[in-house]
Amino acid sequence: MEKYRAIPQGYLTVGEVAKKMDVTVRTLQHYDKEGLLSPSAVSDGGRRLYTDKDIVKLHQILSLKHLGFSLNDIRDRLIPLDDPADVAQILSEQAATIRNKIANLTESLSEIEALKTEVLEIQTVDFKKYADIIVNLEMKNDFYWLIKHFDGETLDHIRSRFDKESGIAFLQKFLHLQDEAIRLQNAGVPVESPEGLQFAKAYWDMILEFTNGDATMLPKLMQIGESDEFNQELKQMQAKANAFIEPALGAYFSNSGINPFQEETT
Known part of the structure; x- marks a missing residue:
């Protein structure tokens, strides 16, 4: 110099x-x-x-x-490159990186808009509940909006029972059983049949996994499941699933001598 x-x-x-x-x-x-x-x-x-x-x-x-x-x-x-093909390759890699960032930002924007809607409907400042909503949005849980209906005690229970990984696994299990209930209903499978009772046991085991055997949570879950916020499509799907789930559980309880509201907390 x-x-x-x-x-x-x-x-x-x-x-x-x-x-x-x-x-x-x-x-x-x-x-x-x-x-x-x-x-x-x-x-x-x-x-x-x-x-x-x-x-x-x-x-x-x-x-x-x-x-x-x-x-x-x-x-x-x-800057050190002198081959156009090499420059083009790096530009292609950068384009892929930018597309990924755009997708992530688009997803974040969608989550922000969804959270804003929930914040206005909750009508009280509750950052713990906000965090739960965000986690469920990240999990692609279409039922994230139900969180605002849970009380603090129920949400504390959920946080203690599930982390993000186990929460995703549980959600997948729930959705699979919902789809299975609709399949059995459409196929005309009797709820008292071995297949129907097997399904009911799996569904009840899922509920016990969620509640950890706490029967006091069942009325809360039933009330939330009747929320008016389900859109028409979800209401129809839920109705189809419940048309099999409810009598199947009834048959399973009767067959097994179970009173669901007397389950002991483990």
Whole structure:
């Protein structure tokens, strides 16, 4: 790097470059520190001096940064390349990264809008409940909105019983049994048949897994299951499932001598 007592013709100071390229002096200093763009010369007074060639390189850096490339990628992967195919490959990778970010941001936006709706309907500030809603939105639980109907005691129970992984597994089990109930109903399978009783046992075991045998939770769950907020499609599906689930459970309880409201808490 050359040194000059005065600023020779054809050179610009760091402040002049910053103004010309609409960046801050600190940005240029950072690029120098990172080894991306060092000044071509420096004056005796320590002023960084840049040439037109430096400005062209700065323009390249800013353009690539605009496309979402990190400074490390620009310095280590892009600038050293001299094969168009290699450049195109890196651009393709960056395009895939951006598409993934867009998908994630779109999903986050959808979750924010859903949470905003729930916040307004809850009508009280409850960040614990907000967090539960967010977790269920992340789990792709279409019934996330039911959370606002749970009381604090029930939500504390759910938090103690399930983490995100086990919660997803339980949700999948619930949805599978709902679909199975509709299949059995459509197939005309008698609830007293071995297949019907086997289904009822699996469904009851799922309820016990959720409640941990606490019978006091059953009336709350039944009340929430009757929520008016189910849309027409969900109401129809739930009605089809319940048309088999309820008599099947009744047959199973009668056959097994179980009184569901006298289950002991384990």
